[in-house]
Amino acid sequence: MEQQSIQEIQDEIVDEFSLFDDWMQRYEYMIELGKSLPVIEARYKTEENLIKGCQSKVWVHAELRDGRLYFTADSEAIITKGIIAILVRAFSGQKPADIIGAKTDFIDEIGLKEHLSPTRANGLVSMIKQLKLYAVAYETQMES
Template identity: 75%
Template sequence: MKIQEIQNEIVGEFSIFEDWMERYEYIIELGKSLPLIDEQYKTEDNIIKGCQSKVWVHGEQENGKIVFTADSDAILTKGIIAILIRAFSNQKASDILEANTNFIDEIGLKEHLSPTRANGLVSMVKQIKIYALAFNAKN
């Protein structure tokens, strides 16, 4: 499935909920399905700078696509990174680099997060794009 299709799916899922408390609960639920990072990758190098909680992201290339795993010590943050990984994992580096992130605004995520969490979200997206840039340069 293409990134845009996955993002549209996510926007559709969030549109079902009436209020933000339900959306927060859904984000936390999504965090429970996160493909967890292997303990060996929970290193300082894989911590995303700019997040108030600890978030680790690891990407590796498999069959020409980048597969991301992650973890966080905060349940809401775990859900946020799960959304991003769902949108960008198992995709080609070039597709990740070309993808927009409008879906984040469409589900209202940034505006309903505290400023520090919103900055963390931006840092998570940036880290995913950095992985894509690195793997794209190798190809």
């Protein structure tokens, strides 16, 4: 199977969210996504893998395999876990350069930011920033 582009995955996520009429259903769906998240190994639940700027603890681990970046993550809060699950789905298995250049408009398209508390919205921004920082780090490593 050919690797989907980040844009294709994001479009898929937007389509899935558009199936729900109200935000309670969307939250439930996010919680389901959180449950299906590839769980981070306990040994990666460290201070340096914690995302700064999140109200609840969110750990993200990145691994480069065959020129692609794979993410695993976890959070102690179910909604936050759903948010990071959406981002992991959009970016995991992609080339670092593609992650760096990826737009995140799909977050606005599904209406996520406007339905989060300000602290969660800040956390979302921190998560995106962190995933892109990993991509920058690995991209630099690949070039050297």
